[in-house]
Amino acid sequence: MCVRLMLPGEKSIVTCPPDFAYDKFPRPVNVPEGAHVRWEIELLGFEVPKDWTGLTFKEIMEEADKIKNTGNRLFKEGKFELAKAKYEKLLREYNHVHPQDDEEGKIFANSRSSLHLNVAACYQKMGEYRKSIEACNKVLDANPVHVKALYRRGMSYMLGGDFDDAKNDFEKMVTVDKSSEPDATAALVKLKQKEQEIEKKARKQFKGLFDKKPGEISEVGMESKNGGDTAGSGEAVTSRDRDGSGKSSPPSAESDHAFDEEKPGLIGRIWPSARRIFSSLGLNRCTIL
Known part of the structure:
Protein backbone atom coordinates (compact mmCIF):
# COMPACT_ATOMS: atom_id res chain seq x y z
CA MET A 1 0.00 0.00 0.00
CA CYS A 2 2.84 2.40 0.87
CA VAL A 3 4.77 1.79 -2.36
CA ARG A 4 1.71 2.44 -4.51
CA LEU A 5 1.52 6.00 -3.17
CA MET A 6 5.22 6.78 -3.62
CA LEU A 7 7.04 8.57 -6.44
CA PRO A 8 10.46 7.60 -7.85
CA GLY A 9 13.26 8.82 -5.54
CA GLU A 10 10.92 9.21 -2.58
CA LYS A 11 11.74 7.66 0.83
CA SER A 12 9.25 6.48 3.43
CA ILE A 13 9.39 5.06 6.96
CA VAL A 14 7.17 1.99 7.28
CA THR A 15 6.05 0.43 10.57
CA CYS A 16 4.77 -3.11 10.39
CA PRO A 17 3.02 -5.17 13.12
CA PRO A 18 4.63 -8.48 14.12
CA ASP A 19 2.03 -10.58 12.30
CA PHE A 20 3.21 -9.23 8.93
CA ALA A 21 6.82 -8.33 9.68
CA TYR A 22 8.66 -11.45 8.55
CA ASP A 23 6.05 -14.02 7.56
CA LYS A 24 8.15 -16.99 6.33
CA PHE A 25 11.49 -15.19 6.63
CA PRO A 26 13.72 -15.78 9.69
CA ARG A 27 13.58 -13.08 12.36
CA PRO A 28 16.91 -11.35 13.15
CA VAL A 29 18.45 -12.11 16.53
CA ASN A 30 18.33 -8.47 17.69
CA VAL A 31 14.57 -8.21 17.01
CA PRO A 32 12.51 -9.53 19.96
CA GLU A 33 9.52 -11.73 19.31
CA GLY A 34 6.26 -9.82 18.91
CA ALA A 35 7.98 -6.48 18.25
CA HIS A 36 6.82 -3.97 15.66
CA VAL A 37 9.35 -3.55 12.86
CA ARG A 38 10.27 -0.22 11.29
CA TRP A 39 12.31 0.22 8.13
CA GLU A 40 13.02 2.73 5.40
CA ILE A 41 11.89 2.30 1.80
CA GLU A 42 13.22 4.20 -1.20
CA LEU A 43 11.41 3.85 -4.50
CA LEU A 44 13.99 3.80 -7.28
CA GLY A 45 11.50 3.40 -10.10
CA PHE A 46 8.63 1.36 -11.49
CA GLU A 47 7.18 0.14 -14.75
CA VAL A 48 3.84 1.44 -15.86
CA PRO A 49 1.66 -1.37 -17.27
CA LYS A 50 1.39 -0.95 -20.99
CA ASP A 51 -1.99 0.08 -22.27
CA TRP A 52 -3.23 -2.56 -24.68
CA THR A 53 -5.42 -0.09 -26.51
CA GLY A 54 -4.23 0.26 -30.08
CA LEU A 55 -1.92 -2.78 -29.91
CA THR A 56 -2.12 -5.52 -32.51
CA PHE A 57 -3.16 -9.01 -31.49
CA LYS A 58 0.45 -10.20 -31.74
CA GLU A 59 1.67 -7.38 -29.47
CA ILE A 60 -1.07 -8.15 -26.94
CA MET A 61 -0.03 -11.79 -26.80
CA GLU A 62 3.60 -10.78 -26.31
CA GLU A 63 2.67 -8.54 -23.38
CA ALA A 64 0.50 -11.32 -21.97
CA ASP A 65 3.40 -13.76 -22.14
CA LYS A 66 5.58 -11.38 -20.11
CA ILE A 67 3.01 -11.15 -17.32
CA LYS A 68 2.39 -14.89 -17.48
CA ASN A 69 6.13 -15.62 -17.17
CA THR A 70 6.25 -13.41 -14.08
CA GLY A 71 3.42 -15.46 -12.61
CA ASN A 72 5.25 -18.68 -13.47
CA ARG A 73 8.36 -17.43 -11.69
CA LEU A 74 6.35 -16.56 -8.59
CA PHE A 75 4.71 -19.99 -8.70
CA LYS A 76 8.10 -21.74 -8.77
CA GLU A 77 9.17 -19.63 -5.79
CA GLY A 78 6.15 -20.90 -3.85
CA LYS A 79 4.37 -17.53 -3.91
CA PHE A 80 1.09 -18.99 -5.09
CA GLU A 81 -1.14 -16.09 -4.07
CA LEU A 82 0.99 -13.57 -5.98
CA ALA A 83 1.22 -15.87 -8.99
CA LYS A 84 -2.55 -16.30 -9.00
CA ALA A 85 -2.98 -12.52 -8.94
CA LYS A 86 -0.88 -12.22 -12.12
CA TYR A 87 -2.90 -14.88 -13.93
CA GLU A 88 -6.23 -13.41 -12.85
CA LYS A 89 -5.13 -9.93 -13.94
CA LEU A 90 -4.45 -11.27 -17.42
CA LEU A 91 -7.82 -13.00 -17.52
CA ARG A 92 -9.53 -9.70 -16.69
CA GLU A 93 -7.62 -7.98 -19.49
CA TYR A 94 -8.64 -10.77 -21.86
CA ASN A 95 -12.25 -9.66 -21.51
CA HIS A 96 -11.37 -6.70 -23.75
CA VAL A 97 -9.46 -8.69 -26.38
CA HIS A 98 -11.34 -9.63 -29.56
CA PRO A 99 -9.58 -11.94 -32.05
CA GLN A 100 -10.14 -11.06 -35.69
CA ASP A 101 -9.98 -14.50 -37.32
CA ASP A 102 -10.02 -18.21 -36.55
CA GLU A 103 -6.27 -18.46 -36.16
CA GLU A 104 -6.17 -15.64 -33.62
CA GLY A 105 -9.21 -17.14 -31.92
CA LYS A 106 -7.44 -20.48 -31.50
CA ILE A 107 -4.29 -18.84 -30.07
CA PHE A 108 -6.40 -16.70 -27.74
CA ALA A 109 -8.48 -19.69 -26.55
CA ASN A 110 -5.36 -21.74 -25.80
CA SER A 111 -3.81 -18.86 -23.87
CA ARG A 112 -6.97 -18.31 -21.82
CA SER A 113 -7.28 -22.03 -21.04
CA SER A 114 -3.64 -22.09 -19.93
CA LEU A 115 -4.26 -19.17 -17.56
CA HIS A 116 -7.35 -20.84 -16.05
CA LEU A 117 -5.35 -24.02 -15.46
CA ASN A 118 -2.54 -22.02 -13.86
CA VAL A 119 -5.08 -20.45 -11.52
CA ALA A 120 -6.35 -23.97 -10.76
CA ALA A 121 -2.79 -25.07 -9.99
CA CYS A 122 -2.37 -22.16 -7.56
CA TYR A 123 -5.63 -23.01 -5.77
CA GLN A 124 -4.53 -26.64 -5.62
CA LYS A 125 -1.23 -25.70 -3.99
CA MET A 126 -3.10 -23.47 -1.54
CA GLY A 127 -5.37 -26.38 -0.55
CA GLU A 128 -8.53 -24.79 -1.99
CA TYR A 129 -9.56 -27.79 -4.06
CA ARG A 130 -13.14 -26.72 -4.74
CA LYS A 131 -11.98 -23.45 -6.31
CA SER A 132 -9.38 -25.36 -8.29
CA ILE A 133 -12.13 -27.58 -9.70
CA GLU A 134 -14.19 -24.51 -10.62
CA ALA A 135 -11.23 -23.06 -12.54
CA CYS A 136 -10.84 -26.35 -14.44
CA ASN A 137 -14.55 -26.38 -15.23
CA LYS A 138 -14.17 -23.06 -17.05
CA VAL A 139 -11.82 -24.81 -19.46
CA LEU A 140 -13.89 -27.98 -19.76
CA ASP A 141 -17.07 -25.99 -20.42
CA ALA A 142 -15.44 -24.68 -23.59
CA GLN A 196 -5.96 -47.27 0.92
CA GLU A 197 -4.46 -44.61 3.18
CA ILE A 198 -7.90 -43.21 3.99
CA GLU A 199 -9.28 -46.71 4.61
CA LYS A 200 -6.35 -47.53 6.90
CA LYS A 201 -6.88 -44.34 8.90
CA ALA A 202 -10.60 -45.11 9.19
CA ARG A 203 -9.87 -48.63 10.47
CA LYS A 204 -7.44 -47.25 13.02
CA GLN A 205 -9.85 -44.56 14.12
CA PHE A 206 -12.76 -46.95 14.65
CA LYS A 207 -10.65 -49.82 15.98
CA GLY A 208 -12.43 -51.60 18.83
CA LEU A 209 -15.87 -50.29 17.91
CA PHE A 210 -16.86 -53.57 16.28
CA ASP A 211 -14.51 -55.89 18.17
CA LYS A 212 -17.32 -57.78 19.94
CA LYS A 213 -18.24 -61.20 18.62
CA PRO A 214 -21.53 -61.46 16.79
CA GLY A 215 -23.00 -63.79 19.45
CA GLU A 216 -22.32 -61.56 22.42
CA ILE A 217 -25.34 -59.34 21.94
CA SER A 218 -27.66 -62.30 21.53
CA GLU A 219 -26.18 -63.94 24.64
CA VAL A 220 -27.01 -60.87 26.67
CA GLY A 221 -30.54 -61.08 25.40
CA MET A 222 -30.72 -64.75 26.35
CA GLU A 223 -29.47 -63.90 29.85
CA SER A 224 -32.17 -61.29 30.22
CA LYS A 225 -34.76 -63.76 28.96
CA ASN A 226 -33.53 -66.44 31.34
CA GLY A 227 -33.55 -63.93 34.14
CA GLY A 228 -37.13 -63.02 33.31
CA ASP A 229 -38.12 -66.69 33.24
CA THR A 230 -36.53 -67.16 36.65
CA ALA A 231 -38.37 -64.17 38.01
CA GLY A 232 -41.62 -65.49 36.56
CA SER A 233 -40.98 -68.88 38.10
CA GLY A 234 -40.34 -67.20 41.40
CA GLU A 235 -43.64 -65.37 41.17
CA ALA A 236 -45.40 -68.58 40.24
CA VAL A 237 -43.89 -70.37 43.19
CA THR A 238 -44.91 -67.51 45.45
CA SER A 239 -48.45 -67.65 44.13
CA ARG A 240 -48.57 -71.39 44.66
CA ASP A 241 -47.21 -70.95 48.12
CA ARG A 242 -49.82 -68.30 48.79
CA ASP A 243 -52.72 -70.14 47.15
CA GLY A 244 -51.31 -73.65 47.57
CA SER A 245 -53.30 -76.79 47.96
CA GLY A 246 -52.37 -77.00 51.59
CA LYS A 247 -54.58 -75.34 54.14
CA SER A 248 -53.56 -71.84 54.91
CA SER A 249 -52.99 -70.78 58.46
CA PRO A 250 -55.86 -68.88 60.09
CA PRO A 251 -55.58 -65.11 59.98
CA SER A 252 -54.28 -63.44 63.06
CA ALA A 253 -56.26 -60.95 65.09
CA GLU A 254 -54.33 -58.10 63.52
CA SER A 255 -55.30 -59.18 60.02
CA ASP A 256 -58.98 -59.51 61.07
CA HIS A 257 -59.14 -55.81 61.83
CA ALA A 258 -57.06 -54.72 58.88
CA PHE A 259 -60.09 -54.15 56.62
CA ASP A 260 -62.66 -53.03 59.22
CA GLU A 261 -64.44 -49.80 58.25
CA GLU A 262 -63.61 -46.79 60.39
CA LYS A 263 -66.65 -45.57 62.34
CA PRO A 264 -67.64 -41.97 61.50
CA GLY A 265 -67.47 -39.23 64.15
CA LEU A 266 -70.12 -36.68 65.12
CA ILE A 267 -69.49 -34.38 62.15
CA GLY A 268 -69.53 -37.31 59.80
CA ARG A 269 -72.93 -38.42 61.08
CA ILE A 270 -74.68 -35.04 60.85
CA TRP A 271 -73.01 -33.81 57.61
CA PRO A 272 -75.38 -35.59 55.13
CA SER A 273 -78.45 -33.94 56.71
CA ALA A 274 -76.75 -30.54 56.86
CA ARG A 275 -75.70 -30.83 53.22
CA ARG A 276 -79.32 -31.41 52.14
CA ILE A 277 -80.44 -28.33 54.11
CA PHE A 278 -77.77 -26.15 52.50
CA SER A 279 -78.72 -27.41 49.05
CA SER A 280 -82.41 -26.62 49.61
CA LEU A 281 -81.42 -23.05 50.56
CA GLY A 282 -79.41 -22.74 47.33
CA LEU A 283 -76.03 -22.89 49.04
CA ASN A 284 -73.72 -25.35 47.30
CA ARG A 285 -70.69 -24.55 49.40
CA CYS A 286 -70.38 -23.53 53.00
CA THR A 287 -67.30 -22.39 54.85
CA ILE A 288 -67.26 -22.74 58.62
CA LEU A 289 -65.09 -20.13 60.31
Whole structure:
Protein backbone atom coordinates (compact mmCIF):
# COMPACT_ATOMS: atom_id res chain seq x y z
CA MET A 1 0.00 0.00 0.00
CA CYS A 2 2.84 2.40 0.87
CA VAL A 3 4.77 1.79 -2.36
CA ARG A 4 1.71 2.44 -4.51
CA LEU A 5 1.52 6.00 -3.17
CA MET A 6 5.22 6.78 -3.62
CA LEU A 7 7.04 8.57 -6.44
CA PRO A 8 10.46 7.60 -7.85
CA GLY A 9 13.26 8.82 -5.54
CA GLU A 10 10.92 9.21 -2.58
CA LYS A 11 11.74 7.66 0.83
CA SER A 12 9.25 6.48 3.43
CA ILE A 13 9.39 5.06 6.96
CA VAL A 14 7.17 1.99 7.28
CA THR A 15 6.05 0.43 10.57
CA CYS A 16 4.77 -3.11 10.39
CA PRO A 17 3.02 -5.17 13.12
CA PRO A 18 4.63 -8.48 14.12
CA ASP A 19 2.03 -10.58 12.30
CA PHE A 20 3.21 -9.23 8.93
CA ALA A 21 6.82 -8.33 9.68
CA TYR A 22 8.66 -11.45 8.55
CA ASP A 23 6.05 -14.02 7.56
CA LYS A 24 8.15 -16.99 6.33
CA PHE A 25 11.49 -15.19 6.63
CA PRO A 26 13.72 -15.78 9.69
CA ARG A 27 13.58 -13.08 12.36
CA PRO A 28 16.91 -11.35 13.15
CA VAL A 29 18.45 -12.11 16.53
CA ASN A 30 18.33 -8.47 17.69
CA VAL A 31 14.57 -8.21 17.01
CA PRO A 32 12.51 -9.53 19.96
CA GLU A 33 9.52 -11.73 19.31
CA GLY A 34 6.26 -9.82 18.91
CA ALA A 35 7.98 -6.48 18.25
CA HIS A 36 6.82 -3.97 15.66
CA VAL A 37 9.35 -3.55 12.86
CA ARG A 38 10.27 -0.22 11.29
CA TRP A 39 12.31 0.22 8.13
CA GLU A 40 13.02 2.73 5.40
CA ILE A 41 11.89 2.30 1.80
CA GLU A 42 13.22 4.20 -1.20
CA LEU A 43 11.41 3.85 -4.50
CA LEU A 44 13.99 3.80 -7.28
CA GLY A 45 11.50 3.40 -10.10
CA PHE A 46 8.63 1.36 -11.49
CA GLU A 47 7.18 0.14 -14.75
CA VAL A 48 3.84 1.44 -15.86
CA PRO A 49 1.66 -1.37 -17.27
CA LYS A 50 1.39 -0.95 -20.99
CA ASP A 51 -1.99 0.08 -22.27
CA TRP A 52 -3.23 -2.56 -24.68
CA THR A 53 -5.42 -0.09 -26.51
CA GLY A 54 -4.23 0.26 -30.08
CA LEU A 55 -1.92 -2.78 -29.91
CA THR A 56 -2.12 -5.52 -32.51
CA PHE A 57 -3.16 -9.01 -31.49
CA LYS A 58 0.45 -10.20 -31.74
CA GLU A 59 1.67 -7.38 -29.47
CA ILE A 60 -1.07 -8.15 -26.94
CA MET A 61 -0.03 -11.79 -26.80
CA GLU A 62 3.60 -10.78 -26.31
CA GLU A 63 2.67 -8.54 -23.38
CA ALA A 64 0.50 -11.32 -21.97
CA ASP A 65 3.40 -13.76 -22.14
CA LYS A 66 5.58 -11.38 -20.11
CA ILE A 67 3.01 -11.15 -17.32
CA LYS A 68 2.39 -14.89 -17.48
CA ASN A 69 6.13 -15.62 -17.17
CA THR A 70 6.25 -13.41 -14.08
CA GLY A 71 3.42 -15.46 -12.61
CA ASN A 72 5.25 -18.68 -13.47
CA ARG A 73 8.36 -17.43 -11.69
CA LEU A 74 6.35 -16.56 -8.59
CA PHE A 75 4.71 -19.99 -8.70
CA LYS A 76 8.10 -21.74 -8.77
CA GLU A 77 9.17 -19.63 -5.79
CA GLY A 78 6.15 -20.90 -3.85
CA LYS A 79 4.37 -17.53 -3.91
CA PHE A 80 1.09 -18.99 -5.09
CA GLU A 81 -1.14 -16.09 -4.07
CA LEU A 82 0.99 -13.57 -5.98
CA ALA A 83 1.22 -15.87 -8.99
CA LYS A 84 -2.55 -16.30 -9.00
CA ALA A 85 -2.98 -12.52 -8.94
CA LYS A 86 -0.88 -12.22 -12.12
CA TYR A 87 -2.90 -14.88 -13.93
CA GLU A 88 -6.23 -13.41 -12.85
CA LYS A 89 -5.13 -9.93 -13.94
CA LEU A 90 -4.45 -11.27 -17.42
CA LEU A 91 -7.82 -13.00 -17.52
CA ARG A 92 -9.53 -9.70 -16.69
CA GLU A 93 -7.62 -7.98 -19.49
CA TYR A 94 -8.64 -10.77 -21.86
CA ASN A 95 -12.25 -9.66 -21.51
CA HIS A 96 -11.37 -6.70 -23.75
CA VAL A 97 -9.46 -8.69 -26.38
CA HIS A 98 -11.34 -9.63 -29.56
CA PRO A 99 -9.58 -11.94 -32.05
CA GLN A 100 -10.14 -11.06 -35.69
CA ASP A 101 -9.98 -14.50 -37.32
CA ASP A 102 -10.02 -18.21 -36.55
CA GLU A 103 -6.27 -18.46 -36.16
CA GLU A 104 -6.17 -15.64 -33.62
CA GLY A 105 -9.21 -17.14 -31.92
CA LYS A 106 -7.44 -20.48 -31.50
CA ILE A 107 -4.29 -18.84 -30.07
CA PHE A 108 -6.40 -16.70 -27.74
CA ALA A 109 -8.48 -19.69 -26.55
CA ASN A 110 -5.36 -21.74 -25.80
CA SER A 111 -3.81 -18.86 -23.87
CA ARG A 112 -6.97 -18.31 -21.82
CA SER A 113 -7.28 -22.03 -21.04
CA SER A 114 -3.64 -22.09 -19.93
CA LEU A 115 -4.26 -19.17 -17.56
CA HIS A 116 -7.35 -20.84 -16.05
CA LEU A 117 -5.35 -24.02 -15.46
CA ASN A 118 -2.54 -22.02 -13.86
CA VAL A 119 -5.08 -20.45 -11.52
CA ALA A 120 -6.35 -23.97 -10.76
CA ALA A 121 -2.79 -25.07 -9.99
CA CYS A 122 -2.37 -22.16 -7.56
CA TYR A 123 -5.63 -23.01 -5.77
CA GLN A 124 -4.53 -26.64 -5.62
CA LYS A 125 -1.23 -25.70 -3.99
CA MET A 126 -3.10 -23.47 -1.54
CA GLY A 127 -5.37 -26.38 -0.55
CA GLU A 128 -8.53 -24.79 -1.99
CA TYR A 129 -9.56 -27.79 -4.06
CA ARG A 130 -13.14 -26.72 -4.74
CA LYS A 131 -11.98 -23.45 -6.31
CA SER A 132 -9.38 -25.36 -8.29
CA ILE A 133 -12.13 -27.58 -9.70
CA GLU A 134 -14.19 -24.51 -10.62
CA ALA A 135 -11.23 -23.06 -12.54
CA CYS A 136 -10.84 -26.35 -14.44
CA ASN A 137 -14.55 -26.38 -15.23
CA LYS A 138 -14.17 -23.06 -17.05
CA VAL A 139 -11.82 -24.81 -19.46
CA LEU A 140 -13.89 -27.98 -19.76
CA ASP A 141 -17.07 -25.99 -20.42
CA ALA A 142 -15.44 -24.68 -23.59
CA ASN A 143 -13.60 -27.91 -24.42
CA PRO A 144 -14.92 -31.05 -22.64
CA VAL A 145 -12.01 -33.17 -23.94
CA HIS A 146 -9.18 -30.94 -22.72
CA VAL A 147 -6.76 -33.58 -21.36
CA LYS A 148 -4.74 -31.28 -19.12
CA ALA A 149 -7.91 -29.86 -17.58
CA LEU A 150 -9.23 -33.38 -16.91
CA TYR A 151 -5.94 -34.32 -15.26
CA ARG A 152 -5.79 -31.23 -13.06
CA ARG A 153 -9.44 -31.51 -12.07
CA GLY A 154 -8.96 -35.21 -11.31
CA MET A 155 -6.02 -34.38 -9.04
CA SER A 156 -8.09 -31.75 -7.21
CA TYR A 157 -10.93 -34.25 -6.82
CA MET A 158 -8.49 -36.79 -5.40
CA LEU A 159 -6.89 -34.35 -2.97
CA GLY A 160 -10.36 -33.24 -1.88
CA GLY A 161 -11.47 -36.82 -1.20
CA ASP A 162 -13.85 -37.20 -4.17
CA PHE A 163 -12.32 -40.46 -5.36
CA ASP A 164 -15.11 -41.52 -7.74
CA ASP A 165 -15.03 -38.21 -9.64
CA ALA A 166 -11.24 -38.35 -9.78
CA LYS A 167 -11.34 -41.86 -11.22
CA ASN A 168 -13.83 -40.79 -13.88
CA ASP A 169 -11.57 -37.93 -15.02
CA PHE A 170 -8.45 -40.09 -15.15
CA GLU A 171 -10.23 -42.81 -17.12
CA LYS A 172 -11.72 -40.24 -19.50
CA MET A 173 -8.20 -38.98 -20.26
CA VAL A 174 -7.33 -42.32 -21.87
CA THR A 175 -10.48 -42.41 -24.00
CA VAL A 176 -9.83 -38.87 -25.21
CA ASP A 177 -6.11 -39.19 -25.93
CA LYS A 178 -4.24 -42.51 -25.95
CA SER A 179 -0.92 -40.70 -25.50
CA SER A 180 -2.06 -39.60 -22.02
CA GLU A 181 -2.37 -43.23 -20.84
CA PRO A 182 0.95 -43.23 -18.87
CA ASP A 183 -0.08 -40.10 -16.95
CA ALA A 184 -3.58 -41.44 -16.38
CA THR A 185 -2.26 -44.82 -15.20
CA ALA A 186 0.15 -43.16 -12.78
CA ALA A 187 -2.69 -40.99 -11.47
CA LEU A 188 -4.95 -44.03 -10.97
CA VAL A 189 -2.18 -45.79 -9.02
CA LYS A 190 -1.78 -42.73 -6.84
CA LEU A 191 -5.55 -42.60 -6.39
CA LYS A 192 -5.60 -46.24 -5.24
CA GLN A 193 -2.85 -45.53 -2.72
CA LYS A 194 -4.77 -42.52 -1.44
CA GLU A 195 -7.92 -44.61 -0.99
CA GLN A 196 -5.96 -47.27 0.92
CA GLU A 197 -4.46 -44.61 3.18
CA ILE A 198 -7.90 -43.21 3.99
CA GLU A 199 -9.28 -46.71 4.61
CA LYS A 200 -6.35 -47.53 6.90
CA LYS A 201 -6.88 -44.34 8.90
CA ALA A 202 -10.60 -45.11 9.19
CA ARG A 203 -9.87 -48.63 10.47
CA LYS A 204 -7.44 -47.25 13.02
CA GLN A 205 -9.85 -44.56 14.12
CA PHE A 206 -12.76 -46.95 14.65
CA LYS A 207 -10.65 -49.82 15.98
CA GLY A 208 -12.43 -51.60 18.83
CA LEU A 209 -15.87 -50.29 17.91
CA PHE A 210 -16.86 -53.57 16.28
CA ASP A 211 -14.51 -55.89 18.17
CA LYS A 212 -17.32 -57.78 19.94
CA LYS A 213 -18.24 -61.20 18.62
CA PRO A 214 -21.53 -61.46 16.79
CA GLY A 215 -23.00 -63.79 19.45
CA GLU A 216 -22.32 -61.56 22.42
CA ILE A 217 -25.34 -59.34 21.94
CA SER A 218 -27.66 -62.30 21.53
CA GLU A 219 -26.18 -63.94 24.64
CA VAL A 220 -27.01 -60.87 26.67
CA GLY A 221 -30.54 -61.08 25.40
CA MET A 222 -30.72 -64.75 26.35
CA GLU A 223 -29.47 -63.90 29.85
CA SER A 224 -32.17 -61.29 30.22
CA LYS A 225 -34.76 -63.76 28.96
CA ASN A 226 -33.53 -66.44 31.34
CA GLY A 227 -33.55 -63.93 34.14
CA GLY A 228 -37.13 -63.02 33.31
CA ASP A 229 -38.12 -66.69 33.24
CA THR A 230 -36.53 -67.16 36.65
CA ALA A 231 -38.37 -64.17 38.01
CA GLY A 232 -41.62 -65.49 36.56
CA SER A 233 -40.98 -68.88 38.10
CA GLY A 234 -40.34 -67.20 41.40
CA GLU A 235 -43.64 -65.37 41.17
CA ALA A 236 -45.40 -68.58 40.24
CA VAL A 237 -43.89 -70.37 43.19
CA THR A 238 -44.91 -67.51 45.45
CA SER A 239 -48.45 -67.65 44.13
CA ARG A 240 -48.57 -71.39 44.66
CA ASP A 241 -47.21 -70.95 48.12
CA ARG A 242 -49.82 -68.30 48.79
CA ASP A 243 -52.72 -70.14 47.15
CA GLY A 244 -51.31 -73.65 47.57
CA SER A 245 -53.30 -76.79 47.96
CA GLY A 246 -52.37 -77.00 51.59
CA LYS A 247 -54.58 -75.34 54.14
CA SER A 248 -53.56 -71.84 54.91
CA SER A 249 -52.99 -70.78 58.46
CA PRO A 250 -55.86 -68.88 60.09
CA PRO A 251 -55.58 -65.11 59.98
CA SER A 252 -54.28 -63.44 63.06
CA ALA A 253 -56.26 -60.95 65.09
CA GLU A 254 -54.33 -58.10 63.52
CA SER A 255 -55.30 -59.18 60.02
CA ASP A 256 -58.98 -59.51 61.07
CA HIS A 257 -59.14 -55.81 61.83
CA ALA A 258 -57.06 -54.72 58.88
CA PHE A 259 -60.09 -54.15 56.62
CA ASP A 260 -62.66 -53.03 59.22
CA GLU A 261 -64.44 -49.80 58.25
CA GLU A 262 -63.61 -46.79 60.39
CA LYS A 263 -66.65 -45.57 62.34
CA PRO A 264 -67.64 -41.97 61.50
CA GLY A 265 -67.47 -39.23 64.15
CA LEU A 266 -70.12 -36.68 65.12
CA ILE A 267 -69.49 -34.38 62.15
CA GLY A 268 -69.53 -37.31 59.80
CA ARG A 269 -72.93 -38.42 61.08
CA ILE A 270 -74.68 -35.04 60.85
CA TRP A 271 -73.01 -33.81 57.61
CA PRO A 272 -75.38 -35.59 55.13
CA SER A 273 -78.45 -33.94 56.71
CA ALA A 274 -76.75 -30.54 56.86
CA ARG A 275 -75.70 -30.83 53.22
CA ARG A 276 -79.32 -31.41 52.14
CA ILE A 277 -80.44 -28.33 54.11
CA PHE A 278 -77.77 -26.15 52.50
CA SER A 279 -78.72 -27.41 49.05
CA SER A 280 -82.41 -26.62 49.61
CA LEU A 281 -81.42 -23.05 50.56
CA GLY A 282 -79.41 -22.74 47.33
CA LEU A 283 -76.03 -22.89 49.04
CA ASN A 284 -73.72 -25.35 47.30
CA ARG A 285 -70.69 -24.55 49.40
CA CYS A 286 -70.38 -23.53 53.00
CA THR A 287 -67.30 -22.39 54.85
CA ILE A 288 -67.26 -22.74 58.62
CA LEU A 289 -65.09 -20.13 60.31
